[in-house]
Amino acid sequence: MNLMKYYYKRIAASLLLTVSLVGQVKLAVNTIPTRVDVHLDGINLGSSPIKNERVTPGVHKFEIKKKGYAPLTYDLLVNPAQAVQLDFFLNPVYKVRFKTEEKGLVFELNGEHRWDVQLVRLELEAGNHFLRVFKIGEIIDEQTIRVDEPKKFNYYLKKPLSEE
Amino acid sequence: MLKPFFNRIVLIAGSTVILGLIAGCSAFRGPLYPDIIYNNRQPLISVTYEYGEIELILPIKYDAAVPDNILFKIFTQGDTLHPVISILQEAPKEFLAYLPQGVLDIQNSTNLIEIIPQDKNFDPVSVRFKGIRFGRILMPPKTIRMGQLIVSGNTFLNKNDSTLASVDISLQSYDNIIHETQSNRSGSFQLAIPGEYRYAKHLRIVAGENLIFKPYTKKLDFSKVRKLKMDIGLGPSDEMKEPLYMTNKNNVHFREGPDIGSETLFLLEEGEIISVTRVTPGEYHGFIEVDLDDEKSVQMDGWIERTDLRLVNLHNVYEQTVEY
Numbered sequence A: 001m002n003l004m005k006y007y008y009k010r011i012a013a014s015l016l017l018t019v020s021l022v023g024q025v026k027l028a029v030n031t032i033p034t035r036v037d038v039h040l041d042g043i044n045l046g047s048s049p050i051k052n053e054r055v056t057p058g059v060h061k062f063e064i065k066k067k068g069y070a071p072l073t074y075d076l077l078v079n080p081a082q083a084v085q086l087d088f089f090l091n092p093v094y095k096v097r098f099k100t101e102e103k104g105l106v107f108e109l110n111g112e113h114r115w116d117v118q119l120v121r122l123e124l125e126a127g128n129h130f131l132r133v134f135k136i137g138e139i140i141d142e143q144t145i146r147v148d149e150p151k152k153f154n155y156y157l158k159k160p161l162s163e164e
Numbered sequence B: 001m002l003k004p005f006f007n008r009i010v011l012i013a014g015s016t017v018i019l020g021l022i023a024g025c026s027a028f029r030g031p032l033y034p035d036i037i038y039n040n041r042q043p044l045i046s047v048t049y050e051y052g053e054i055e056l057i058l059p060i061k062y063d064a065a066v067p068d069n070i071l072f073k074i075f076t077q078g079d080t081l082h083p084v085i086s087i088l089q090e091a092p093k094e095f096l097a098y099l100p101q102g103v104l105d106i107q108n109s110t111n112l113i114e115i116i117p118q119d120k121n122f123d124p125v126s127v128r129f130k131g132i133r134f135g136r137i138l139m140p141p142k143t144i145r146m147g148q149l150i151v152s153g154n155t156f157l158n159k160n161d162s163t164l165a166s167v168d169i170s171l172q173s174y175d176n177i178i179h180e181t182q183s184n185r186s187g188s189f190q191l192a193i194p195g196e197y198r199y200a201k202h203l204r205i206v207a208g209e210n211l212i213f214k215p216y217t218k219k220l221d222f223s224k225v226r227k228l229k230m231d232i233g234l235g236p237s238d239e240m241k242e243p244l245y246m247t248n249k250n251n252v253h254f255r256e257g258p259d260i261g262s263e264t265l266f267l268l269e270e271g272e273i274i275s276v277t278r279v280t281p282g283e284y285h286g287f288i289e290v291d292l293d294d295e296k297s298v299q300m301d302g303w304i305e306r307t308d309l310r311l312v313n314l315h316n317v318y319e320q321t322v323e324y
Helices: A002-021 B003-029
Strands: A025-032 A037-040 A043-047 A050-055 A058-064 A072-078 A083-089 A093-100 A105-109 A113-115 A119-125 A127-135 A138-147 A151-155 B032-037 B044-050 B053-063 B069-075 B085-090 B094-100 B111-117 B125-129 B135-138 B142-145 B149-157 B168-173 B176-182 B188-193 B203-207 B216-219 B227-229 B232-234 B244-247 B252-255 B264-268 B273-279 B283-291 B297-305 B309-311
Touching: A025 A037, A037 A050, A043 A050, A058 A083, A072 A083, A072 B044, A093 A105, A113 B032, B053 B111, B069 B094, B085 B094, B111 B142, B125 B142, B168 B188, B176 B188, B203 B232, B216 B232, B264 B283, B264 B297, B273 B297
Parallel strands: A025 A083, A093 A151, A119 B032, B053 B135, B053 B142, B149 B227, B149 B232
Antiparallel strands: A025 A050, A037 A043, A037 A058, A058 A072, A083 B044, A093 A119, A105 A113, A105 A127, A127 A138, B053 B094, B069 B085, B069 B111, B111 B125, B149 B188, B168 B176, B168 B203, B203 B216, B244 B273, B244 B309, B252 B264, B252 B297, B273 B283, B283 B297
16 A cells, blocks of 8 residues: 555656646756856855756746856846757956055046055956046046056057056 | 895895986976967767658548549648648559658647649548657548538528528439428528539439428539529419418319310419419419529419319418418
8 A cells, every 4th residue: 555655646646747747848958167066036046057957938047156257147038948058157356456656646447536646456346447547636647558468558658558 | 144244235226226217317308388278179070860761650441432643742840831742643552651760740740741633523521640769650440421512591581582591492413302301490401411512413403392392403513513593482473472272182173164175284283372363163263383494483363163172371481370
């Protein structure tokens, strides 16, 4: 009797699994760099690369965080397909030294981050950043700086930034 | 005694030098800005979908005849105007089509395969089915038959064109009944038989076997059309004046004169109507209607023995309730 109950439970469980799998989309997630924790709708799927997960068609939120890289949030409307594969290329954050010989200047990056010292260490997401230079409250220079590796910037008034 | 003291001095001095070096280096490197500065650059993300295929298999069977070519059209999601795919091919034993994932209605049977034989002897048929997301659909076999042959029309009384309901009507090949029916209350009837009888010889329609009159019989020819419209008049025409009698048995002699030995013009079947004009003690003189090939009839006069006739009551023309 108990054995029959066990088999019934097994059959019911496999039927339930089959029903729940029908309509789901196979999910694979790759990241660069690898071994990054991937969260789907707030649930940790584990470390990338992720294979053979299942996701229902509809809107889902992917969140990826790794030290040294910009955090990534991505909303995806999953189509009712057989499988979907996502490749995330994380933006690195580079360490940058910013130096100037000029005095009395205030620097502002991306409209919100300010400093007034002649030498500062920054952690910048790879890509372009917008630099403004103030002197006695007035903008005296605007430049776009590009960060694609750890580097050192030297700022000279009214001249493009030089890199070391 | 002094050794521990010197050791402690060395340790303190060393620590001071290291701390000084660190502080010096830090001052040299500058302070660390407290926040990571993001530029909200759109990260590079690649999304690749893999769509499955739907393999659709419909076995086809043929009854009696096979059309040369068949046009298959697949409609989905209840749309019967725009097929998702049309395939013209030689009549296959199995129709096979591949559809992209997501085109079929997987909730209801609103998907449709229309099978259109490219031969006017066959009628189009359709198969409704419920879809799947992807994978294989093996459908039950569908049989393609030649189009049905249809005879339709009305039954009426020749005498006054009034509707005759519940008249037995059958289609016969030789004396085998292929299909039979009865006219409805409004006298309408429709008979359909399989298409393979299209070129059958000796195919005929017989109407009125449940009436007191001689049944109406006509040869049918479907060689040019598959649908025949035929209004069937039963009983004597309006030209036949009363009193009306009819023969009560088969092989009744319809003779030229009343005399014994007079020439027999026709041998009449049971139910033949005679419009009686003269009466003698043993014989009736009257007219019968003789049908011609062109659906016209002529009247011929002659003599019949009185015992071979009975009076016709046109108020009840049905065999079962006829009054003698």
